[in-house]
Amino acid sequence: xxxxxxxxxxxxxxxxxxxxxxxxxxxxxxxxxxxxxxxxxxxxxxxxxxxxxxxxxxxxxxxxxxxxxxxxxxxxxxxxxxxxxxxxxxxxxxxxxxxxxxxxxxxxxxxxxxxxx
Numbered sequence: 705x706x707x708x709x710x711x712x713x714x715x716x717x718x719x720x721x722x723x724x725x726x727x728x729x730x731x732x733x734x735x736x737x738x739x740x741x742x743x744x745x746x747x748x749x750x751x752x753x754x755x756x757x758x759x760x761x762x763x764x765x766x767x768x769x770x771x772x773x774x775x776x777x778x779x780x781x782x783x784x785x786x787x788x789x790x791x792x793x794x795x796x797x798x799x800x801x802x803x804x805x806x807x808x809x810x811x812x813x814x815x816x817x818x819x820x821x
Contacts, residue, residue, distance in 0.1 A: 705806045706806060706807045706808060707730070707731070707802055707803065707805070707806075707807060708758075708759045708779075708780060708801075708802060708805055708806075708807040708810055709731040709732075709733075709756070709757055709758045709759065709779075709807070710725070710730065710731070710732045710733070710758060710759050710760075710761055710782075710798070710802060711732070711733045711734070711735070711749070711753040711756075711758040711759070711760045711761070712732065712733070712734040712735065712761055713735055713746070713749045713753075713760055713761065713762040713764065713768075714735045714736075714742065714744070714749065715762050715763040715764045715786070716761050716762055716763055716784075716794075717734040717735045717736075718791070719734075720791055721791060721794055721795060721798075722734045724791075724795045725795065725798055725799065725802070728795075728799050728802075730798075730799070730802045730803075733753075733756075733758065735749055739752060739756070740752050746762075746764060746767045746768060746771060747771055747775075750768065750771050750772075750775060750778055750781075751775065753778075753779065754775070754777065754778045754779050757779055757807075758779055759779050759780030759781070759782055759807070759810055760778070760779075760780070760781055760782065761782040761783075761784070761798065761817070762781070762782070762783060762784075763783075763784060763785065763786035765783050765785065768781055768783065769781075769783075769814065772814050776812050777811075777812060778811070778812060779807070779810065779811055780807075780810030780811060780812070780813055780815065781813070781814045781815065782801065782810075782815050782816075782817055783814065783815070783816055783817065784797075784816070784817040784818070789817075793821065794817075796821075797817050797818075797820040797821050798817070798820070800820040801815075801817065801819075801820040804820070
């Protein structure tokens, strides 16, 4: 099984979340980094993540659902409602998602993080 690589978009790009997932051994990137600016548009974040084979995690449900309809070749879109998550809940659920999911099964899919809660 090939585990997914994850990108935390500008809305989910908390340093504490990023470092917690790295410490658990996951392949994670975040906005900003060397290939994406802090002010990158949602479209740019999705396209650049896809070009690097990364599933993208966001709280920006409305905008990314629209983008997912335009770019169905993405490497997976993982959504969550921001107001319903603590940092520890996010770490737990994202760890489960990354450990238990095959990257081939998430390509082109829109998924809800609640599934791994």
